[in-house]
Each structure stands twice: as structure tokens, then as C-alpha cells.
Amino acid sequence: MSTIDTKRHQRLARARRTHAKARNSGRARLVVYRSLKAIYAQIVDDAAGKVVCGTSNLKGKPGVTGAQEVGKAIADMAKKAKITEVTFDRNGYLYHGQIKALAEAAREGGLKF
Numbered sequence: 001m002s003t004i005d006t007k008r009h010q011r012l013a014r015a016r017r018t019h020a021k022a023r024n025s026g027r028a029r030l031v032v033y034r035s036l037k038a039i040y041a042q043i044v045d046d047a048a049g050k051v052v053c054g055t056s057n058l059k060g061k062p063g064v065t066g067a068q069e070v071g072k073a074i075a076d077m078a079k080k081a082k083i084t085e086v087t088f089d090r091n092g093y094l095y096h097g098q099i100k101a102l103a104e105a106a107r108e109g110g111l112k113f
Contacts, residue, residue: 013092019091021087022087022088023046027086028044028045028046028052028085028086028087029043029087029088031043032089034091038056038066039056041073042074043083052077053077053080064097064098066098067097067098067099069105084111085112086111086113090103
């Protein structure tokens with residue numbers, strides 16, 4: 001097994017644990033996915049089994065500044081959908097860099113987690 005496969009499997013194992021904890025909280029989840037080109041954020045309502053809103057920085061700025069814009073945008077979308085409290089699901093990623101910037105921007109935008 002290559003190192004890349006091992007790292008991927010470790011991230012997915014961490015993601016499964018955080019998904020389970022977030023689903024049991026009873027709140028909507030703010031799910032983050034990071035690819036090589038962009039960062040994506042969605043608010044998922046597990047009780048209804050639907051994605052409430054979502055955004056990415058595919059056409060915006062890359063890196064940390066793009067993640068901050070995504071965090072502000074997802075907070076605005078959540079306000080419009082009347083969601084104030086969420087559970088942050090970092091999807092197995094470490095809490096630094098883009099993930100941290102997105103979370104802090106979403107908190108500044110009014111989301112509580």
C-alpha cells in the first residue's frame with residue numbers, strides 16, 4: 001500500500017468518526033471538503049436528509065483568502081435559511097490553514113459552533 005493510500009484511508013477514518021459525532025448532535029452539519037483546486041462547504045440537515053445550502057471558491061480566490069470568502073458566504077446562506085447553530089464537520093482534515101480560515105470566517109459571519 002502506498003503512502004498516499006494510507007494517508008487517504010487515515011483521513012477517511014477520521015471523517016467517519018466526526019460524521020458520527022456530528023450526526024448525533026441534533027444540529028445541522030457544516031461539512032467542509034478540500035480538493036487540490038478549491039474548498040467546498042455545505043450545510044446538511046441530517047434529520048431531513050437534505051443539503052440546505054452550499055458554496056465553493058471554484059471561481060474565486062485560491063488558498064486561505066478563498067476559504068475566508070467561502071466561510072462568509074456559507075454564513076450568509078445559513079442566515080437566509082434561518083440556521084444559526086451548526087456542528088462543524090471538518091471531514092477528517094486537520095484544523096489549520098484553509099479549514100481554520102473557513103471556520104473562523106463562518107463564526108464571524110454569525111454561525112455558532
